[in-house]
Amino acid sequence: MTTIHDFNGAVLSPLLCELGEGPSFEAETGTLWWFDIIGRKLHELNLAENLHTGHALPFMASVVARVDEQRQLIASEKGLFFRDRTTGELTLHCELEADKPGNRSNDGRVHPSGSLWIGTMSKTGEAEAGAIYHVAGGIVTRLFDKIGIPNSICFSPDGATGYFVDTKVNRLMQVPLDAATGLPRGEAEVFVDRSGQPGGVDGSICDREGSIWNACWGEGALDRYTSTGEHVERYRLPANQTTCPVVLADGRIAVTSARDGLDDAARAADPLAGATFVLPLSVKGQKEPSYKA
Numbered sequence: 001m002t003t004i005h006d007f008n009g010a011v012l013s014p015l016l017c018e019l020g021e022g023p024s025f026e027a028e029t030g031t032l033w034w035f036d037i038i039g040r041k042l043h044e045l046n047l048a049e050n051l052h053t054g055h056a057l058p059f060m061a062s063v064v065a066r067v068d069e070q071r072q073l074i075a076s077e078k079g080l081f082f083r084d085r086t087t088g089e090l091t092l093h094c095e096l097e098a099d100k101p102g103n104r105s106n107d108g109r110v111h112p113s114g115s116l117w118i119g120t121m122s123k124t125g126e127a128e129a130g131a132i133y134h135v136a137g138g139i140v141t142r143l144f145d146k147i148g149i150p151n152s153i154c155f156s157p158d159g160a161t162g163y164f165v166d167t168k169v170n171r172l173m174q175v176p177l178d179a180a181t182g183l184p185r186g187e188a189e190v191f192v193d194r195s196g197q198p199g200g201v202d203g204s205i206c207d208r209e210g211s212i213w214n215a216c217w218g219e220g221a222l223d224r225y226t227s228t229g230e231h232v233e234r235y236r237l238p239a240n241q242t243t244c245p246v247v248l249a250d251g252r253i254a255v256t257s258a259r260d261g262l263d264d265a266a267r268a269a270d271p272l273a274g275a276t277f278v279l280p281l282s283v284k285g286q287k288e289p290s291y292k293a
Contacts, residue, residue, distance in 0.1 A: 005235045009279040012254050013045060013052065016274035020256035021203070022062045022107070023246035023276070027287050030249065033064045034256050034276065037104075042074070047248065055088060063108035063118060066290045073291045075118045077104035080135060082293070093293070094138040096120065103130060107151040107203055107244070111182030112159035114292030117143070119150025119164070127168055134183055137292065143184060151244075152204035152214060155182075156227075157286055163191060163212060167200040172214070172225075192229045203244025203256075208284040215242040215255055222255055222279065239273045247285025254278045 017036035024033045032045040042055040042064060063075035064083075072083040073093065081090040097103050097120050108118035115136040122129035128146035132153070135141075148168035155162050159179035165172045174191040175184050192212075194201055199219035204212050210227035220240045224233040239257035246254050259267060259274040267273060 002231050003233050005233065007236045007238055007277075009237075009277055011272065011275050012278040013043070013276040015043065015052070015054075015276070016259060016272075017041075017043075017256070017276075018274065019243070019258045019260045020274055020276060021243050021258070022064060023203075023244055023254055023256050024064055024288055025246050025248050025254075025285070026066055027249060028066065028069075032246070032248065032254060034246075035062055035064070036274075037062050038260060058090070060104050060123075062105045063116075065110045065116065066288065067293055068290065071293075073116065073293075075105040075108050075116070077123075080116075080118070080138075094135065094140055096133065096135075096140060097131075100129075102126075106130070106149065107153050109153045109155065110289045110291050111155050111162070111177070112289050113180055113182045114289055115182040116291055117153045117162065117164070117182065119147060119153060121147070121149050125149070132164055136181065141183070144188070149200075151200075151202050152212075154204050154206040154212070156206055156210055157208050163204060163206065164188075165201045165204075167202060167217065170194045170197070170201055172201050172204070172212070172229075192225055192231070202242065205245050205247060206286065207247060208286055213245050213247075213253065213283070215244050217241055217243065222253065235279055237277055237279075239275060239277070240270050241273055247283050248278070251282040251284065252278050253281050253283055 018038035022035045044053040061076035065073045079095040080093040120130040127148045130147040132144040152165040172192040173188040175188040176186040200217035202215045202217040204214040212225040222235040241258040
């Protein structure tokens with residue numbers, strides 16, 4: 001039985017992103033980061049001061065991770081870059097599918113070991129055009145091939161299980177991992193099968209208790225699955241194309257959304273599409289690991 005909750009949260013950021021994605025909470029600075037992939041912008045929100053800063057980017061990017069006090073790692077259509085926090089200067093760390101200019105980065109997350117999982121996809125949404133990679137110290141290893149839209153990359157608290165989905169297939173997968181490296185040590189298996197059901201399994205996070213929180217694209221919802229894959233809760237949100245959640249320091253969950261693909265009539269009917277929302281929950285989130293360069 002799935003418990004349905006009506007929206008009782010708030011708009012955390014009224015900025016309407018074309019494709020809001022990749023939210024990450026940096027505990028060290030109390031900052032929420034997220035992207036407008038299509039708008040080529042990195043958003044920064046200091047939660048204590050409610051101070052927003054937008055950073056224009058020269059490319060489409062989708063994942064940001066802490067490296068240290070001076071640098072961040074940015075995953076983009078042009079590869080992985082270090083970003084200087086003070087100047088915004090970008091320095092190439094390693095290439096990613098340099099032979100596929102029609103692809104871009106999408107969902108990704110740093111594993112507790114300090115390695116990065118990053119997915120790629122066709123800019124036009126072509127089926128099976130992308131992949132999911134493991135990056136450690138600039139060394140790139142392909143993990144899963146023929147992925148259409150890679151999403152839901154997250155990890156169990158002990159780092160021994162990884163999760164991912166091809167949203168075009170809509171089967172959330174789980175795979176056993178070497179907790180010390182973040183590399184698979186077995187085959188991926190279906191964890192939650194939503195093929196044929198409404199909505200797409202989009203971005204996910206795993207909390208400290210092992211529950212998976214998933215933003216359901218097209219359904220305007222945040223879903224919670226137990227560590228055994230049972231769908232136990234759905235939280236409604238006031239934007240149809242919800243994309244990815246993130247747990248904040250106080251246990252609230254922020255969720256990004258998108259306007260991409262909506263015509264004028266659909267945008268008028270979904271006026272908060274692209275905004276970032278916050279739900280007044282008390283979730284025990286995992287601290288986002290830093291990428292080990």
